[in-house]
Amino acid sequence: MADLPTFTRRRLLVLAGAAGAAALLPGLAACGSSVGGGGSGGAKAVKVGLVVPRSGVYAVVGTDLQRGWELWLAGHGGKFGDYAVTTVVADEGETPQTGVPAVQKVLQSDGVDVVVGLVNSATALGVRDAIAESKKILIVANAGAGDITGKARSPYIWRSSFTNAQISSAMGTHLAQSGFKDGVYAIAPDYTAGTEVIAGFTKAFEAGGGKVVGQAKPALGKTSDYQPFLSGIQSSGAKATFSFFSGAEAITFVRQYAQFGLAKSIPLYGSGFLTEGNVLPQQADAALGVQTTLHYTDQLDNPANKEFVATYSAKYGESPSCFSVQAWDAANVLNRALRSATAVDGDTISAALGGVGTIEDSPRGPWTFEGQTPRQTIYLRRVVRTGGKLVNSVVQDLGQQSQPA
Amino acid sequence: MPVWLEANLVSVLNGFAIGFLLFILAVGLSLVFGMMDVLNLAHGALFLGGAYLGASLAGGGASWAGFLGALAIAAVAGLAAGGVLSLLTEPLRNRSHLDQALLTLGVALVVSELLIVVFGDDPLAVGAPPGLDGSVELLGAAYPTYRLALIGVGALLALAVYLVVDRTRIGALVRATVADREMVAALGVDNRLVKAAVFAVGSMLATTAGVLGGPIYGARSGLDSTVLILALVVVVIGGLGSVRGALVGALIIGQIESLGRALLPDFASFILFGALALVLVLRPRGLFGAPAAVPR
Numbered sequence: 001m002a003d004l005p006t007f008t009r010r011r012l013l014v015l016a017g018a019a020g021a022a023a024l025l026p027g028l029a030a031c032g033s034s035v036g037g038g039g040s041g042g043a044k045a046v047k048v049g050l051v052v053p054r055s056g057v058y059a060v061v062g063t064d065l066q067r068g069w070e071l072w073l074a075g076h077g078g079k080f081g082d083y084a085v086t087t088v089v090a091d092e093g094e095t096p097q098t099g100v101p102a103v104q105k106v107l108q109s110d111g112v113d114v115v116v117g118l119v120n121s122a123t124a125l126g127v128r129d130a131i132a133e134s135k136k137i138l139i140v141a142n143a144g145a146g147d148i149t150g151k152a153r154s155p156y157i158w159r160s161s162f163t164n165a166q167i168s169s170a171m172g173t174h175l176a177q178s179g180f181k182d183g184v185y186a187i188a189p190d191y192t193a194g195t196e197v198i199a200g201f202t203k204a205f206e207a208g209g210g211k212v213v214g215q216a217k218p219a220l221g222k223t224s225d226y227q228p229f230l231s232g233i234q235s236s237g238a239k240a241t242f243s244f245f246s247g248a249e250a251i252t253f254v255r256q257y258a259q260f261g262l263a264k265s266i267p268l269y270g271s272g273f274l275t276e277g278n279v280l281p282q283q284a285d286a287a288l289g290v291q292t293t294l295h296y297t298d299q300l301d302n303p304a305n306k307e308f309v310a311t312y313s314a315k316y317g318e319s320p321s322c323f324s325v326q327a328w329d330a331a332n333v334l335n336r337a338l339r340s341a342t343a344v345d346g347d348t349i350s351a352a353l354g355g356v357g358t359i360e361d362s363p364r365g366p367w368t369f370e371g372q373t374p375r376q377t378i379y380l381r382r383v384v385r386t387g388g389k390l391v392n393s394v395v396q397d398l399g400q401q402s403q404p405a
Numbered sequence: 406m407p408v409w410l411e412a413n414l415v416s417v418l419n420g421f422a423i424g425f426l427l428f429i430l431a432v433g434l435s436l437v438f439g440m441m442d443v444l445n446l447a448h449g450a451l452f453l454g455g456a457y458l459g460a461s462l463a464g465g466g467a468s469w470a471g472f473l474g475a476l477a478i479a480a481v482a483g484l485a486a487g488g489v490l491s492l493l494t495e496p497l498r499n500r501s502h503l504d505q506a507l508l509t510l511g512v513a514l515v516v517s518e519l520l521i522v523v524f525g526d527d528p529l530a531v532g533a534p535p536g537l538d539g540s541v542e543l544l545g546a547a548y549p550t551y552r553l554a555l556i557g558v559g560a561l562l563a564l565a566v567y568l569v570v571d572r573t574r575i576g577a578l579v580r581a582t583v584a585d586r587e588m589v590a591a592l593g594v595d596n597r598l599v600k601a602a603v604f605a606v607g608s609m610l611a612t613t614a615g616v617l618g619g620p621i622y623g624a625r626s627g628l629d630s631t632v633l634i635l636a637l638v639v640v641v642i643g644g645l646g647s648v649r650g651a652l653v654g655a656l657i658i659g660q661i662e663s664l665g666r667a668l669l670p671d672f673a674s675f676i677l678f679g680a681l682a683l684v685l686v687l688r689p690r691g692l693f694g695a696p697a698a699v700p701r
Contacts, residue, residue: 057526057626057627059526060526060527216670221627221631222631224621224622224623224628224631225419225423225621225622225662225663227415227416227419227663227667228416228419228662228663228664228665228666228667228670229666229667229670231413231415231416231667232667232670234546235412247528247625248528248623248625248627248628251528251530251623252530252622252623255530255623259540259547259549260415260540260546260547260548260549261540261546261547261548262547278527279528282527282528282529282530282623283530284530284532
């Protein structure tokens with residue numbers, strides 16, 4: 001009897017190993033065949049794993065990403081160059097605990113050639129080695145951590161979105177030049193992105209001669225009442241507030257900022273996610289006058305964006321967000337790369353992505369890859385009401401910005 | 406002192422607003438746990454259900470009709486939900502806390518998933534009813550009118566619950582059941598009915614608190630676990646099954662969440678559980694928890 005459990009466990013291990021190998025085989029076979037297909041000049045195909053959150057707090061972002069992706073494909077015959085695109089969608093969930101296995105799943109059991117998506121930066125950093133080992137391309141369509149294309153850079157990981165500090169440092173420079181040098185209060189949730197946003201802002205603001213008079217980091221996802229922090233802002237003597245929140249926290253913060261009377265005396269500035277997408281209608285009048293920096297707003301006046309907004313709204317019944325554009329551009333750059341590429345392995349696509357040059361037909365305006373992440377225009381935006389609807393109108397073009405070192 | 410109070414008046418007031426809201430939420434949890442030994446982890450989901458009701462009926466720019474309607478529907482729904490929860494936990498009455506916790510946790514997960522299915526996963530904001538949606542000037546600082554009103558309503562509700570539990574026959578029955586369930590049963594009272602009634606009223610208070618808290622917290626997935634943790638902390642600090650304990654615990658937590666965070670922003674995320682740890686070390690049964698009447 002005593003031997004039985006050991007025996008069973010060992011047998012289980014053997015079985016699990018066999019099952020794992022079996023799961024791997026079709027994957028290997030699939031990518032082998034698609035590479036061969038590309039080379040032989042027959043029906044060329046590329047399989048893409050779109051890994052975006054379909055559950056959890058980021059599900060809203062996942063929906064926008066998926067729509068942007070599908071809209072590009074629908075408008076371009078479902079092809080990148082001559083390659084017919086097959087998309088496999090997987091649920092990233094909220095954390096790396098769900099996101100990393102989702103990426104491994106599309107790589108191994110679905111045998112995809114390219115992975116697109118990832119909202120959570122920790123997930124994007126967590127799959128770095130898996131991506132490098134499989135020599136497949138990952139296009140990060142949201143996650144904004146600087147390290148993804150900085151310290152932890154891999155030749156196989158490219159980004160079509162933004163870096164956290166890229167957006168906030170543009171605001172830092174702007175506020176230092178706008179008469180707020182004497183004092184700005186900075187507030188962002190206590191996690192990696194919040195820290196990067198504040199660091200980027202502070203560095204650029206202080207470089208412009210500004211002084212940060214106070215800083216707060218409310219616990220992420222556990223703070224529902226910002227009154228204590230708002231009192232801190234009031235007593236700090238700040239002339240303006242710089243903030244970064246998203247989702248439910250953005251709604252609560254902006255509404256309470258107005259309720260406690262701060263909006264009248266201390267103007268609110270922020271990283272664009274504060275007022276982007278679905279949070280804006282919920283913030284209602286409290287958001288009026290809030291100014292933010294971002295690489296996109298649906299109000300941009302260029303032909304590519306006008307067409308994008310029109311087709312997007314017609315198909316989905318709401319305006320696009322920056323997230324939709326990021327996924328749209330991920331498809332856009334893959335198309336450009338595969339027009340010239342002769343195979344769909346990671347090294348070939350990576351080399352081709354390096355040569356795509358300026359992406360001049362993006363709804364966000366022209367941008368280029370610089371160190372595998374966008375160098376792009378950052379816009380200063382103000383929330384106004386036009387035609388009964390709140391929008392982020394463009395105040396100023398703050399020029400092309402790189403990922404800060 | 407006056408200078409200090411003037412500087413922190415808003416925080417102190419806010420502590421009372423949050424405190425009374427927490428009391429309305431936590432008193433049901435405390436009574437059910439103290440009386441029937443049922444740890445109801447679905448309590449937070451009830452709160453969130455109320456919040457979503459408020460968000461969908463009252464919406465961003467609430468009218469009085471929408472707001473009061475939401476309160477009424479939430480109260481009825483809460484009573485019904487409490488009855489159902491009481492029925493569900495009945496077969497587990499002689500099992501361990503863990504079994505009950507698993508059951509109610511499962512209910513909480515199912516309910517929060519259903520709420521996403523029904524109301525979507527976008528976070529929703531809830532407006533205060535007209536007349537209460539502005540701010541008033543208090544010693545030069547603006548304070549939202551709705552929160553002032555919430556302090557008044559919360560104080561009234563706290564008084565009502567206190568009077569019922571402390572001064573009426575029904576209240577005496579409830580307290581007796583908390584003190585010694587078997588003895589009350591021996592006197593010929595069907596304590597399943599007492600449990601169902603307390604469960605129903607406690608759940609009603611939780612859903613009502615959800616509607617009342619809407620203009621402050623909004624409605625979003627995940628809010629249920631946030632408020633459940635706060636309510637559990639209140640119950641532990643105040644002591645199981647004690648209305649007075651729940652009130653004092655809630656007011657303390659309100660001040661810690663508000664004034665404490667304003668004065669010690671760097672310790673904001675630590676201070677709540679620091680207070681909890683302190684109480685557990687000094688008074689393991691909570692501030693007003695009676696020593697166990699029945700040896701276990």
